[in-house]
Amino acid sequence: MPIDLDLPVDDLTAALCDVPSVSGAEGPLADAVEAALRRVPHLRVDRDGDCVVARTELGRPERVVVAGHLDTVPVAGNLPVRREGGDLVGRGTCDMKGGVAVALRLAAHVPGPVRDVTYVLYDHEEVEAARNGLGRVARTHPEWLDGDFAILMEPSLAGVEGGCNGTLRAEVTTRGTAAHSARSWTGHNAIHDAGEVLRRLADYAPQSREVDGLVYREGLNAVGIRGGIAGNVVPDLCVVTVNFRFAPDRSEEQAAQHVREVLDGYEVAVVDSAPGARPGLDHPAAAAFVAAVGEEPRPKYGWTDVARFSALGVPAVNYGPGDPLLAHKDDERVPVEHLHRCERRLREWLGA
Amino acid sequence: MPIDLDLPVDDLTAALCDVPSVSGAEGPLADAVEAALRRVPHLRVDRDGDCVVARTELGRPERVVVAGHLDTVPVAGNLPVRREGGDLVGRGTCDMKGGVAVALRLAAHVPGPVRDVTYVLYDHEEVEAARNGLGRVARTHPEWLDGDFAILMEPSLAGVEGGCNGTLRAEVTTRGTAAHSARSWTGHNAIHDAGEVLRRLADYAPQSREVDGLVYREGLNAVGIRGGIAGNVVPDLCVVTVNFRFAPDRSEEQAAQHVREVLDGYEVAVVDSAPGARPGLDHPAAAAFVAAVGEEPRPKYGWTDVARFSALGVPAVNYGPGDPLLAHKDDERVPVEHLHRCERRLREWLGA
Numbered sequence: 001m002p003i004d005l006d007l008p009v010d011d012l013t014a015a016l017c018d019v020p021s022v023s024g025a026e027g028p029l030a031d032a033v034e035a036a037l038r039r040v041p042h043l044r045v046d047r048d049g050d051c052v053v054a055r056t057e058l059g060r061p062e063r064v065v066v067a068g069h070l071d072t073v074p075v076a077g078n079l080p081v082r083r084e085g086g087d088l089v090g091r092g093t094c095d096m097k098g099g100v101a102v103a104l105r106l107a108a109h110v111p112g113p114v115r116d117v118t119y120v121l122y123d124h125e126e127v128e129a130a131r132n133g134l135g136r137v138a139r140t141h142p143e144w145l146d147g148d149f150a151i152l153m154e155p156s157l158a159g160v161e162g163g164c165n166g167t168l169r170a171e172v173t174t175r176g177t178a179a180h181s182a183r184s185w186t187g188h189n190a191i192h193d194a195g196e197v198l199r200r201l202a203d204y205a206p207q208s209r210e211v212d213g214l215v216y217r218e219g220l221n222a223v224g225i226r227g228g229i230a231g232n233v234v235p236d237l238c239v240v241t242v243n244f245r246f247a248p249d250r251s252e253e254q255a256a257q258h259v260r261e262v263l264d265g266y267e268v269a270v271v272d273s274a275p276g277a278r279p280g281l282d283h284p285a286a287a288a289f290v291a292a293v294g295e296e297p298r299p300k301y302g303w304t305d306v307a308r309f310s311a312l313g314v315p316a317v318n319y320g321p322g323d324p325l326l327a328h329k330d331d332e333r334v335p336v337e338h339l340h341r342c343e344r345r346l347r348e349w350l351g352a
Numbered sequence: 353m354p355i356d357l358d359l360p361v362d363d364l365t366a367a368l369c370d371v372p373s374v375s376g377a378e379g380p381l382a383d384a385v386e387a388a389l390r391r392v393p394h395l396r397v398d399r400d401g402d403c404v405v406a407r408t409e410l411g412r413p414e415r416v417v418v419a420g421h422l423d424t425v426p427v428a429g430n431l432p433v434r435r436e437g438g439d440l441v442g443r444g445t446c447d448m449k450g451g452v453a454v455a456l457r458l459a460a461h462v463p464g465p466v467r468d469v470t471y472v473l474y475d476h477e478e479v480e481a482a483r484n485g486l487g488r489v490a491r492t493h494p495e496w497l498d499g500d501f502a503i504l505m506e507p508s509l510a511g512v513e514g515g516c517n518g519t520l521r522a523e524v525t526t527r528g529t530a531a532h533s534a535r536s537w538t539g540h541n542a543i544h545d546a547g548e549v550l551r552r553l554a555d556y557a558p559q560s561r562e563v564d565g566l567v568y569r570e571g572l573n574a575v576g577i578r579g580g581i582a583g584n585v586v587p588d589l590c591v592v593t594v595n596f597r598f599a600p601d602r603s604e605e606q607a608a609q610h611v612r613e614v615l616d617g618y619e620v621a622v623v624d625s626a627p628g629a630r631p632g633l634d635h636p637a638a639a640a641f642v643a644a645v646g647e648e649p650r651p652k653y654g655w656t657d658v659a660r661f662s663a664l665g666v667p668a669v670n671y672g673p674g675d676p677l678l679a680h681k682d683d684e685r686v687p688v689e690h691l692h693r694c695e696r697r698l699r700e701w702l703g704a
Contacts, residue, residue: 073582128583165534169583180680181595182517182654184571185558191574191592192554198547206537219536222543223587224580230425231480231521231595231624233680234573240543243533243583272583302534328532328585 001028003036005108009339010088013101014081017092023071023131026050026123030070033104033121042111043119046144050123051133053144054107060116062285065150065314066346067134067305068100069125076330087333094322098334099153102321102342106350114351118147125305129274134305138312149285150309151346154300155322158338158345160290161300162214162279162317164307165245168255169223169272172197172263178229178236187234191227194238197266198222201242204262209247212279214299216247220262241271245303248276274303277310279317286315292349293319302327355384357392357460361691362440365453366433369444375423375483378402378475382422385456385473394463395471398496402475403485405496406459408468414637415468417502417666418698419486419657420452421477428682439685446674450686451505454673454694458702466703470499477657481626486657490664501637502661503698506652507674510690510697512642513652514566514631514669516659520596520607521575521624524549524615530581530588539586543579546590549618550574553594556614561599564631566651568599572614593623597655600628626655629662631669638667644701645671654679 003015021029030050037045043054050070072092081090088098100121107119122133129135137144154161174194179187206218220242227238242263246255252273260268280286281297290297300306300318309316321338355367373381382402389397395406402422424444433442440450452473459471474485481487489496506513526546531539558570572594579590594615598607604625612620632638633649642649652658652670661668673690 167534167584180654180677181571181573181575182519182597183677184573184597185569186677189554189573191577192550194577195547195550195554198544199551202541202544202547217537219533221533221536221541221586222580223533223583223585225543225546225577225590226580228574228576228578228593231575231593232519233575235575238577241580241583245534245536302532324532325535325538329530 001032003032005036005104009101009105009343010336012105013088013093013098013334013339016097016101017081017090018079020075020079021070021072022074023124023127026070030123033070037107040108043107048137048140049133051137052121053118055118056113056116058112058116060114063116063118063147065118065120065145065147066103066106066153067120067122067150068096068103068153069122070100071123071126073126073328078330086336088336089331089333091332093334094155094332095327096154096320098322098339099320102339102346103153105343106346110347110350110352117350120145128272134308138308142312145312145314147314149289150314150316151319152304152306152316153320154304154318155320155324155327156318157323158321158341159295160293160297160317160319162281162297163211163248163277164300164302164304165216165218165247166250166252166255166276167274167303168244168246168252168259168270170242170259170268170270172240172242173267174238176236179234181232181234184234189234190238191235194225194227194240197240197263200262209249211247211249212281214279216299217301218247219245246276248278251275275307276303277307280315283315286317289317289349293345353384355388357388357456361453361457361695362688364457365440365445365450365686365691368449368453369433369442370431372427372431373422373424374426375476375479378422382475385422389459392460395459400489400492401485403489404473405470407470408465410464410468412466412468415470415499417470417472417497417499418455418458418505419472419502420448420455420505421474422452423475423478425478425680430682438688440688441683441685443684445686446507446684447679448506448672450674450691451672454691454698455505457695458698462699462702462704469702472497480624486660490660494664497664497666499666501641502666502668503671504656504658504668505672506656506670507672507676507679508670509675510673510693511647512645512649512669512671514633514649515563515600515629516652516654516656517568517570517597517599518602518604518607518628519626519655520598520604520611520622522594522611522620522622524592524594525619526590528588531586533584533586536586541586542590543587546577546579546592549592549615552614561601563599563601564633566631568651569653570599571597598628600630603627627659627663628655629659629668632662632667635667638669641669641701645697
């Protein structure tokens, strides 16, 4: 299924969405993207797994990275894409094939940008951090990601969202003693004990923390719970999975410590974490981009891969079409106007 | 694998246990039991599914039923049976192939009992009530279960345990609004709401209720909990499965009402229930048996199929080898002395 980069950005978005690419199954879409980019004469194209990297090599004094992920969360009966008013509706429209379409349009149709550009289209963003395609490339080919500044095309209402919150997952375990439920007094119910864990989470007042002039809102939630062996057994184990989204002025270690304090007295095991990224808008390249886009920057709440660029020493912001509140929703959508506006602003910034 | 009913009752118990018969897989054991009973000339043998029924037909003025289930909970590395001190240790020794061995010994070796006897060995006791083999026979061949009195060979420390508690399972559901956990304030966490359900269960003070002179201890427990879609989603659903074991003076409807009152304000759906059985020890046949056994009767806490006999108008008690507290445990066991004592007492009562 070839992809035509001459399509207008909205039609290109729909075409990208209609090749399903749930995390782990990005292959067909990555193949199509690679083939399309290899047909563009002014680009050098590399590939690592299902990550496709294309770059101009014009010897410009500055290099910028434009990155987006190819994968989506599972499809929920919301493909193929349909049009509704001025929106494209369907899985991936918002998070984030709209942004990918903008990047591919620039890659194909801006042959002589004033800044060299590296386009990174990658895999496994919607799953655990260890499988992230951008993280893998940062380990295997860090030079592919070199740059003075990076733009991650996460949905941000076509405005600039600086930095991002960090994210941490932990398992909170309660342990009891199994017994036949007909003689429950001979056991100790681990699920009942988890009630206090849930009460603390329900009572928890999340903080809003100002970092470099932007205010980051945190959140601490149970995202899973499991317990029980059979309908007639007092369970001896219950596991609550919690997710802490923390402001970028906390390190991963400080975030883990905070979760342990909130759940003091319980067995807490961190299973996955990723640091946040400070907004870094004082960096000259970032400031120049913000000025070019002409929008007041806002904080980014969700963890995004700007943190990976941040860790590589590349300042990065989120900038892309679509409302992040609609990401992962069954009715996710992107305004066609956002697609055109993002493409136009980036073209102007690249001097095309 | 033929079963030899001439073995002493302890060896017969071990032989029965070493043919695994987890609920749903009773076939091979039921086949062996049926074949062994068909070799006994003084018995008429019938079969329904994996339930085997054998009876004397001597025209005695009184008929008693001796019943036991063939199935066990899943094996936990505790087969084959081993001997430890005076015990047989392994899956099924206590619950309840020890009792089944006693019944099979009586069936084969008491050709002329003073009361006609119906031996009922059945399937699917350890799973949901709807699949219970005794319940199935009560629907398909109720005449097979006719009798003046029934003895269910559930483990009862070789003493008489009258009646049984009822049991009810219900699902308690909390509903919220899904959201990306990075913007959790746009959703509502259903797992957090379940905390109050668990708190009420933890705070619940179970009652002890006197019924016909015996005191029944109740229990209300979460036996399962599940919630959560993905590690980055505020969950919109959490389901707590609760099990209420209730004294036999409450009807199923009253028990359900009680659970609804305890969990007032929550969505409660009863998924499975079975009534208790009053001890009924004032019935002449029951009183005669208790006198013959010579033990002070106690209440039965666990739900047992005496309730099914009770519903058919047949007074019934639990009487069998083994400690009910060890049922379903990985180290379940039965004292060999219990096996011999139960066989001896029942032989005497049957006039052999």
